[in-house]
Amino acid sequence: MKGYAYAECTSNLPPDPREEDDEVTPGGRGAANAIAQILRALGYRVEGPTDEGDHGWDLNAFVERKRIWLEVQGDSDEFWLQSEAMVGFFGRMLGADLSHYRDLMQRLNQALGADPRFKEIRWFETRRHQPVGDPLPAPPL
Amino acid sequence: MAASRTDRLRAGAGSISEWLTDRTDDIADKISDFYRGADEVPPKPNDLAGKVAAAGREAGRAKLRDAVGVTGLAAGAVVGAGDGAVEMARGLPGAARFTLRLLNPVDSFISPRGEAAWDQVVDTSAGLAAKALDAEEYVAKDPRGAFATGVQWARDKRREIDPNATPVAPTLKGEFLRNLNVGRNDGRLIAELAPYALGVGELEAAAPLTAVARAARVDKYIQQGFSAEKAEYLAQPYGGMGHHSVIPRRARLPDFLGGGPVPQAILDSPFNVVKPANMTRGDFYELHYGVDPYFKGTRLSGPPRRGGGWSGKRLGLQRYNAPQRLWYGTPNATRQAVAVAGILGPFGSGED
Numbered sequence: 001m002k003g004y005a006y007a008e009c010t011s012n013l014p015p016d017p018r019e020e021d022d023e024v025t026p027g028g029r030g031a032a033n034a035i036a037q038i039l040r041a042l043g044y045r046v047e048g049p050t051d052e053g054d055h056g057w058d059l060n061a062f063v064e065r066k067r068i069w070l071e072v073q074g075d076s077d078e079f080w081l082q083s084e085a086m087v088g089f090f091g092r093m094l095g096a097d098l099s100h101y102r103d104l105m106q107r108l109n110q111a112l113g114a115d116p117r118f119k120e121i122r123w124f125e126t127r128r129h130q131p132v133g134d135p136l137p138a139p140p141l
Numbered sequence: 142m143a144a145s146r147t148d149r150l151r152a153g154a155g156s157i158s159e160w161l162t163d164r165t166d167d168i169a170d171k172i173s174d175f176y177r178g179a180d181e182v183p184p185k186p187n188d189l190a191g192k193v194a195a196a197g198r199e200a201g202r203a204k205l206r207d208a209v210g211v212t213g214l215a216a217g218a219v220v221g222a223g224d225g226a227v228e229m230a231r232g233l234p235g236a237a238r239f240t241l242r243l244l245n246p247v248d249s250f251i252s253p254r255g256e257a258a259w260d261q262v263v264d265t266s267a268g269l270a271a272k273a274l275d276a277e278e279y280v281a282k283d284p285r286g287a288f289a290t291g292v293q294w295a296r297d298k299r300r301e302i303d304p305n306a307t308p309v310a311p312t313l314k315g316e317f318l319r320n321l322n323v324g325r326n327d328g329r330l331i332a333e334l335a336p337y338a339l340g341v342g343e344l345e346a347a348a349p350l351t352a353v354a355r356a357a358r359v360d361k362y363i364q365q366g367f368s369a370e371k372a373e374y375l376a377q378p379y380g381g382m383g384h385h386s387v388i389p390r391r392a393r394l395p396d397f398l399g400g401g402p403v404p405q406a407i408l409d410s411p412f413n414v415v416k417p418a419n420m421t422r423g424d425f426y427e428l429h430y431g432v433d434p435y436f437k438g439t440r441l442s443g444p445p446r447r448g449g450g451w452s453g454k455r456l457g458l459q460r461y462n463a464p465q466r467l468w469y470g471t472p473n474a475t476r477q478a479v480a481v482a483g484i485l486g487p488f489g490s491g492e493d
Binding site for chain 1: 384437
């Protein structure tokens with residue numbers, strides 16, 4: 001099972017407010033807040049969003065002690081969403097159980113599809129974290 | 142701007158030094174605990190099989206001591222370079238610009254061969270080392286002369302900076318601490334030598350982006366399809382967080398260190414962040430996209446409007462391959478710390 005997922009998204013959320021020469025506040029805060037809200041409503045413990053500079057906004061969702069990292073880049077009306085099961089190098093090498101990650105991503109995808117704030121979520125197969133092939137309706141995990 | 146960066150560098154380097162220094166004993170104890178039993182030397186056997194087994198165990202212990210020593214040396218170099226950067230920034234106002242060149246990963250590419258900031262540092266260190274070795278011959282000819290006094294100083298100095306100049310410690314913890322101190326002195330020496338490697342005129346060479354170069358960048362971004370307003374924005378100097386290279390910001394400490402966030406002083410240290418001085422936003426985004434598969438793009442400044450951010454995919458940019466990522470995506474400070482370790486490695490080998 002893959003421990004990384006990537007999607008390109010559009011939403012009805014307004015673009016984040018910004019100022020000239022604004023390099024302090026990255027884009028995507030509105031979308032990251034909305035995703036955090038959705039995950040909390042699904043019952044997950046969520047930390048963030050935190051400001052990650054060029055990388056946008058990070059969230060960490062927890063299933064017991066297992067951490068799932070999510071990141072929103074771009075702007076709130078058009079953004080990239082990526083996530084990863086943070087099981088560590090040895091966890092990946094030893095084939096850690098990622099069923100918690102698959103469950104969270106599937107539930108998140110369903111919730112995003114049902115949320116009128118989000119218009120389109122296009123998931124992609126990835127190779128070395130790069131999207132390849134045609135868009136998919138659900139995260140290919 | 143240079144002053145604030147210098148202050149940041151000083152604060153970051155100081156914090157790293159303090160953080161690692163505070164934990165030196167803890168780390169050494171953890172290493173010692175992890176390899177519990179490795180320091181114990183069993184009684185010497187009398188039979189041949191026992192002697193062979195004992196020789197094998199001793200060879201294993203020696204390898205382990207070497208590995209622990211190298212770890213200590215590397216950690217010490219990081220701390221020492223931080224100390225040195227603090228001293229350098231404190232004592233020499235002109236060093237700020239040179240420091241920026243040291244931290245600029247493209248300096249090695251844009252400077253003539255052998256004239257990059259770190260080339261100067263490394264050349265000077267190697268030159269001093271060579272002079273110290275030649276001096277031994279002069280002392281042999283005149284052992285009571287004034288020169289011998291200087292050489293004694295050099296010998297003392299060598300004990301401080303050369304791991305081969307002092308005996309190996311009997312325990313893993315001792316060996317880690319011995320190498321940590323040597324590495325710390327090495328790192329401090331290299332960082333403190335940096336300004337002396339260049340003349341004051343050379344310190345002025347790290348000029349900001351010229352008007353011509355900036356106009357060329359604006360044109361480049363317009364050619365890429367950005368509006369004149371956005372091209373102008375992209376042609377301004379980059380002032381963001383930079384690319385966190387060795388330890389990404391999403392990383393957490395391992396459980397045995399508490400599992401919390403990695404300390405900011407380490408995350409944002411010059412050894413972890415690629416943030417070239419005098420690089421435009423547009424060029425930095427391209428560099429960031431090339432080296433970091435997690436960086437897809439970012440929004441651009443200006444009035445809120447739908448779409449129109451910076452996207453590497455939309456621009457048709459290619460990610461770098463693994464060797465390119467290693468080269469372009471490793472902070473100069475880290476890259477050169479490794480290079481310096483390579484230079485100091487053979488220093489005095491075979492003499493003890």
